[in-house]
Amino acid sequence: MFSWFQRLLPQRGDFFGMFEAHAATLVGAARSLKRLASNRASTAEILTEIRDQEHEADEIIRQVLTAVRKTFLTPFDRGAITSLIGAMDDAIDEMLAAARAIDLYELRELRPEMKEIVGLISEAADLTAQAVPLLRDVKGNGATLHQLTGRLVSLEGQADEIHATGLKNAFQTARADPLQFAVCREVFKNLERVADAFEDVANEIDGIVIDYA
Numbered sequence: 001m002f003s004w005f006q007r008l009l010p011q012r013g014d015f016f017g018m019f020e021a022h023a024a025t026l027v028g029a030a031r032s033l034k035r036l037a038s039n040r041a042s043t044a045e046i047l048t049e050i051r052d053q054e055h056e057a058d059e060i061i062r063q064v065l066t067a068v069r070k071t072f073l074t075p076f077d078r079g080a081i082t083s084l085i086g087a088m089d090d091a092i093d094e095m096l097a098a099a100r101a102i103d104l105y106e107l108r109e110l111r112p113e114m115k116e117i118v119g120l121i122s123e124a125a126d127l128t129a130q131a132v133p134l135l136r137d138v139k140g141n142g143a144t145l146h147q148l149t150g151r152l153v154s155l156e157g158q159a160d161e162i163h164a165t166g167l168k169n170a171f172q173t174a175r176a177d178p179l180q181f182a183v184c185r186e187v188f189k190n191l192e193r194v195a196d197a198f199e200d201v202a203n204e205i206d207g208i209v210i211d212y213a
Helices: 002-008 015-037 043-070 078-104 112-173 178-212
Strands: none
Touching: 015 043, 015 078, 015 112, 043 078, 078 112, 078 178, 112 178
């Protein structure tokens, strides 16, 4: 009888803890990608590191989706929870895709603009890790969250500019080697998608701030 009564009580999932755990995988994957850009580690080693982080993130998102279905009282609208964790998961998926592209095309030396975008990606992961814990008190942290998401959006804009410059420079230096330019274009595209994914994370957090602050 007591267990039956317990099942009737409102349940609360540790969504904030899961958000923060997922953000930690973003930081870890971004740091691995940054090491890859610095040419101080093997591509295979870095790919394994990011893949491990992505697998951990997949497990966390499964936990979140399960908790959403089972929890009666959620801190935010269920759609906001799944949209935020989904955007965060897209970011790590895109980091893995970028690392795979670098490995596939055996790109041993990243172009300077690629390294700049990777630096922005690392900063975006750090900002996300700063922002997510603040969701525990959206009303009290609304202004700070808005500043952090604004910074995330501006990083994506910077990545767009660097992407355009990098493509132009790659074309000019690879006129006699169209295949090399195609490789550079593909890697730039993958890195830009990572920056886009972090902008989506910022927009999801901003939506929560607007609705609940």
